[in-house]
Amino acid sequence: MALKIRLARWGAKKRPFYRIVVADARAPRDGRFVEKIGTFDPLKPSEDANRLTIDVEKAKDWMTKGAQPTDRVMKLLASVGAVEKPVYNNPEKAKPKKKAQERAAAEAAKAPAEAA
Template sequence: MAMKIRLARGGSKKRPFYSIVATDSRNPRDGRFLEKLGTYNPLMAKDAEGRVVMNIERINHWIAQGAQPTDRVARFLEAAGARPKKERSNPKSAVPGKAMAERAAKKAARNEAPAAAEE
């Protein structure tokens, strides 16, 4: 059985609230789960204590059983110090889009024009 530690959405429309659960990966996101391991409330301030509440001991138990945390849960565990920080690389995030590249080229051309006139 492929186990996952992931978020299950609760809360009403436009008021999300998530439970951190251990479940079979084939179950639906908000469907049946084996154990509730914590909560995540994205509406709280980023520095609030109750924003992410996890039972680290039980999460480590499920990881030892072979459960894989999703990306978001893995980031929560890294922030809590339960897992080592993973090096992430997104080389395309630093590359500007088409429109921004065109604007930068125009700006560079304008800046070079007065410099050429001074010489």
């Protein structure tokens, strides 16, 4: 059984509130979960102590058992010092896309013609 540590959305429409839960990867986002280990309220100011509450010991315990945190939960765990801050390095994502490359090539071809 593959476990994930992820956010489950609660709260009213346009007023998100998230529970940090350990759930089976196949379970629905807001559906069945194994254990609730914290909460996250993105509408509160970042300085507010109640914005993020997480049981770090439980999170570490579940990770040792094989639960994989999602990217967002990994960032939240790093913000409280539970794990080392993840390094995301995807140089392909930073490259210009096809249309931008075509536009740059057209401008480069036009520039020498104007200079001459």
